[in-house]
Amino acid sequence: MRKALFPGSFDPFTLGHEEIVRRATGLFDEIFIGIGVNSSKKTMFSLEERTALIEAAFADEPKVKVTPFQGLTVDFARENGIDFLLRGLRNGADLEYEKPIALINRQISENLETVFLISSGATAHISSTLVREVYRYGASLDGLLSPEVIAAIRKLRPE
Numbered sequence: 001m002r003k004a005l006f007p008g009s010f011d012p013f014t015l016g017h018e019e020i021v022r023r024a025t026g027l028f029d030e031i032f033i034g035i036g037v038n039s040s041k042k043t044m045f046s047l048e049e050r051t052a053l054i055e056a057a058f059a060d061e062p063k064v065k066v067t068p069f070q071g072l073t074v075d076f077a078r079e080n081g082i083d084f085l086l087r088g089l090r091n092g093a094d095l096e097y098e099k100p101i102a103l104i105n106r107q108i109s110e111n112l113e114t115v116f117l118i119s120s121g122a123t124a125h126i127s128s129t130l131v132r133e134v135y136r137y138g139a140s141l142d143g144l145l146s147p148e149v150i151a152a153i154r155k156l157r158p159e
């Protein structure tokens, strides 16, 4: 059984994240979307909200599980019998950022391979940081988040 972990903050979960996970369902039997919990990092959406938004995005996909985790990504992977880390690459800056992390993770846990998927032109410009700005000023989230995630935000935080 091929299990992958897609770790991140997902504050919030964007169409860019969603595209990577949907494409990865063709490669893996089970995909854990791991929401890294860092108590010193202030997020716009609470852990419960971020979980609910991702669950709304994958209500139709039984291969995808959403799970918060604390501590090292490699430890969470090992404890859950996961052999692959999944990451998305938007541009060269993402690659430079990801490369040393992947190398260190493999040094700590030699069976853990990081698999990178390059985002499509349709989503490569999307980041959670930009989405938070758009949301803060009340502009439309269409094209940045899936309709399911937008509906879930409206339900959690009615205007």
Ligand code: ADP
Residues within 6 Å of the ligand: 007, 008, 009, 010, 011, 014, 015, 016, 017, 020, 086, 087, 088, 089, 090, 094, 118, 119, 123, 124, 125, 126, 127, 128
């Ligand atoms: P982190 O805090 O670990 O950077 P993010 O939630 O920002 O977490 O991102 C999680 C993963 O999703 C990372 O691999 C990141 O590169 C990838 N990602 C984010 N936005 C996109 C996008 N638009 N297209 C493809 N991958 C993306």
